[in-house]
Amino acid sequence: MTTVDEHLAAVLDQITPVREVTLPLAQAHGLVLTQDVTSPVDLPRFANSAMDGYAVRAADVAGASPESPKLVPVAGDIPAGDGEGHTLGEGMTWRIMTGAPMPEEADAIVKVEDTDGHSHEVLISASVEPGTHVRRAGEDVRAGERILSAGSRIGPAQVAVLASAGVAEVTVRDAVRVVVLSTGDELVPVGEPVGPGQIHDSNGPMLAALVRAAGHYTTHVGHLPDDEKSIKKELDHHLTSADLVITSGGVSKGAYDAVKAVLTGAGSMEFTEVDMQPGKPQGFGLLGRRKVPVFTLPGNPVSVLVSFEVFVRPALARLSEQRYEQVTVPAVVLSGWTSPAGRQQYHRVRLLRDVSGAYAAEPAGGPGSHLVAGLAVADGLAIVPAEESEVLTGSQVQVLPLRPLWEIEAELAQESATDQDGAEGAGSEAGRPRGRHRGAS
Template identity: 45%
Template sequence: MLTVDEALARVLAHAAPLDAVRVPLLDALGLVLGEAVCADVDSPPFDNSAVDGYAVRAADVQAASPGAPVDLVLVEEVHAGTWPARDVGPGACAKVMTGAPIPRGADAMVMREDAREQAGRVAVLAPARPGDHVRRAGEDIRRGEEVLPAGTRIGPAETAVLAAMGAAKPLCIRPPRVAVVSTGDEVCPIEEQPGPGRLRNSNLHALAALVREAGARIHSLRHLRDDEAETEAAFRACAGLEGGEPADVIVTSGGVSVGDRDFVKPVLERLGSLALWRVKLKPGKPLAFGQIGSALFFGLPGNPVSTMVTFELFVRPALWRLMGRSDLARPRALAVLQAPLPHTPGRQEFARARVRLTEGALLAWPTGAQGSGMLRSLLGANALLSVPADAGSLLPGDMVEALLLDLPCTRGASSA
C-alpha cells in the first residue's frame, strides 16, 4: 500500500491545468488567470483630487495662516465626471470635489476645512506644498505595465483591478466538471423515511457540496444500485464514452472495497486504467484512483467520514491543479493536543478536531469518537489532526500537525 504522500503524488502526476476560456468578470471569482493582464490606461488616468477642497498654486499660499489668510479668486467648480474648463493662474483657485480632475496650473489642494469661501473669493487659512492631496496620473498603475501575471487567482481585489483595466471577459483556466456518483442498495433519497436496513443518501450531497466549495462545477449527480451493468453504463455516460459532454473528474462513494457487490474497481479497470488502490490511511484505506477516457476517476470509500476525508486529501488538490492553482494544499500548523487521541500504529490517521488560537498557541480538541461512520464527528471540525503511521496514542500536551479546514476560532467553548 502507498503512503498518503505517495498516493497524492501519483494523483497529481495525472492532473494538469485544463484549457483556458473567456468568462464574464463576475463569473471569474475564484478562477485562475490563463494569461497576463497589462494595463491599457494609467490608473488613475489623470491628476485628481484626494479631498474636497480648492485647487491652488502652492507658491500663492505658502505663507497662509489663520491669522494671515491668503485671498484668492474662485474661477470655477469641478465635479467628478466633468473636466476643467479654465486654468488656475496666479491669485486664483478652483473648487474641486474628491476624484475630480485638477485644473491645469494648480499643483496642490487645500482642504475645505482650511478655507473660507464667500462671494466668489476664497480665504486660504493654511499653507500647501506642491502635490498636497493630489493623486497623480499613473501613480498606482502605468499604462502597459503587467498588473496581474498568468496564474493569479482572482479574488475581490483582482476583480477590482480587472474592472479598472476594462477586462470584461478575462481568460481563465476553466473549472473542472465533476460527475458525483453514490452507490449502494441500502441508500434511499433524503426525502424518504428510511425503511429497515436503509439510510439516507448523505454522501451524494456531501460530495456535491465539497465539489462546489472547491470551486469546481457539477457535471451530473447519480445514485447507483449495487449492479455491475448499471455501474458500467453510468461510468460510460460520465466519461462521455457514449457521446455527450464528458466530465473532467468522476468521484464515487462506496462499492470500492472487496465485497461481492463492490463493482466500482472492476468496472474502472475494464473501462479505463487503475493507477492506485488502497492507501495506508485511516479513515479511507479502500481508495481507488485511475482514469476513464479523459476523466480522472476517484473511487472513495462509502463510510461518510472516509468519503469526506479522502476528498480533502486527494480530490481537492487534484481539482485545484486542474484549475491552474499553485496552492494545492490547505495550510498546516502545529497544535498542542488538549485531550487524549488513541491511535494504533500502522496507518497514518487524520482525526477530526476543533482548533483554537489562545495566547499565541494553537490548541486542538478531537471531536469525540473517530469511527469512519461517525458523521457527527465532522460537525464543528475545523481541522484534521495528522497522526503518523508509526505513532502510538497521543496525550494532552503532545504536538500534532493540524490540516486547517477553516480559520481557528479565538474564543468559545473548546470541547463542547
C-alpha cells in the same frame, strides 16, 4: 502499501488543468488567470484631486496661514466626472472634489478644511507644496505595465485592479465541473422514504458541499446502482462533460463491489491501498476519450471526508490551477489515543484553548468511520504520522481544520468569555492565528 504522499503525487501527476476560457470580469471571481494582464491605461487615468478642496498654483498661496489668509477668486466648481478640461487662470482657484480632474496649470490642492469653503471668493489659510493632494496620472500604474501575472487567482482585490484598468474580460482556467455519484443499492436520496435494509445517502450531499466550500461546483449529484451495466452507461454519460468525477462506495473487497469490477483495467484506473486511517481503499485514474480524472472513494462518510481533504481538494486546485497547500494548526493533545502502526491517521478532534492560549485537541466521536454524529461536532483532523502508534497526552499534533478558523475562534471566544476576555493578551507565542472582534455571539 502506498504512503499518503506517494498516492497524492501519483494523482497530481496525472492531472492537467481544465480549458482556458475568456469571461466577463464579473464571472471570473475565484478563477485563475492564464495570461499576464497589462493595463491599457495609466492609473490614475488623469491627474486628479485626492481631497475635496481648491486647486491652486502653490506659488499663488505661498505664505497663507490662519493669521494671514489669502482671499482668492473662485473660477467655478469641478465635480468628479467633469470632462470639460478647465484651465487655472492666474491668481484664481477652482473648487474641486475628490477624484475630479486637475485644471491645467494647477499644481496643488488646498483641502477644504484649510479654507472658509466659499464658492465665489475663498479665504485660504494654509500654504501648500507643489504636488500636495494631487494624484498624478500613472503614479499607480503606467499604461502597458503588468498589473497581474498569469497564475494569479482573481480575488476581490484583483477584481478591483482589473475593473480600475477597464479590463472587461479575462482569460482564465474555467470553473471545474464536478459530478458526484454515490454507489450502492441500499442508498435512497434524502427526502425519499427508506425501506428495510436501506439508508439515506449522506456522501452525495456532503461531497457536493465539500466541492462548493472549496470554491468549485457540481453539475450532477446522483447515484450509481450496484449493477455493472448501468454503472458503465451512467459513467460514460458523465465522462462526456464532467471535468472530475467523484464516486463513493463500491470499492472494497465485497462480491458486490460493482464500481471496482467495472473500472478495473479501464483507462488508467488503479486501485490502491494507502497506508492511512481512515481511507485505505483509494481508486484514481483517467477515463474516457476526454481523460477525465475519476476518484473512487470508500463508502464510509468519515473516509469520504478525509479522502476529499487529502486527495480531492489538491486535485481540484490543480485542475483550476490554484496554488494550494494544506494548512494545519498546531495543538496540544488533551487526552491521548492510539494510532494503527504503519498508517497515517486522521483523527477527529475538537479544538479548545489551553491555559497558555494555544489550541488544545481532544478526540471527538468514536473510532468507527461510519459514525457521523462525532464528525459533525469535530473541529478538525489531527494528523498522526504513520510511524507513530500512540499519541501521548501533552504532545503536539498538527490539526487540519474542518471548519473555518473564524468560526472556531468565535466559539472559543464565546466559551472563554464567561471567565475572562481571553482573546487579547495571550500573544502569538501560542503558535496559532489570533481571533479578534467577535462578530456574533
